[in-house]
Amino acid sequence: MTWNLDTDELNEECEQIVGNLKEESLAAYCFINEQWNSGSIILNKLFQFVYRSFYRIDNAGLTDEFKEAYFQHMESTRNQEPNLYMLCESLHKIKNHKGLQSLQFSFVSKLANTVRPTMPIYDSEVAKMYGYRPLLSYKPIRDRINSYIDFYREMESDYSAIIEQKKLNTAFNQFDSKFPEYKDRINPSKKIDFIVWSAGKLRGK
Secondary structure (H helix, E strand, O other): OOOOOOHHHHHHOHHHHHHOOOHHHHHHHHHHHHHHHOOOOOOOHHHHHHHHHHOOHHHOOOOHHHHHHHHHHHHHOOOOOOOHHHHHHHHHOOOOOOOOOOOOHHHHHHHHHHHOOOOOOOOHHHHHHHOOOOOOOOOOHHHHHHHHHHHHHHHHHHHHHHHHOOOOHHHHHHHHHHOHHHOOOOOHHHHHHHHHHHHHHHHOO
């Protein structure tokens, strides 16, 4: 199946969509990237605190063991192409506060985006805008991870086409007009992330 965003709808509603974004979110995202680019984040507790807060990792019922492993994986992936399957599989082995294993694909995509800022971020709001439904939790973990990754690759392809074919230029211009200080600090792929996330939030209201 091919997954594509309705870019016409996003352009038509861009004033409301971009208006729903807060500058503090853009600032936090840029801070995270700047700290990441400044060197190892293993002992950078400020980076870890802001990152966990921005991406709401502390609200997901995950243990300190998970968070430590998460940042270790992030640092070890610094000079590599993120292996989404390996990251999902490894982190899935660490039980949460309820003593259960959980598949945290959204957090894995955020790790990947930190390492490679052109990689999109997946979350429930993005899935909503694409009409994607993850496999249910009783399905085999291998099938669940592969389903996420197959969809994610479609997202990557769609984002590339949107950028190359300038399908969201109206929305991009609205974004740059509202946040001129971030026009060149946030790459086109991340602008799509922000726009799609905001559109998903508005759709859920």
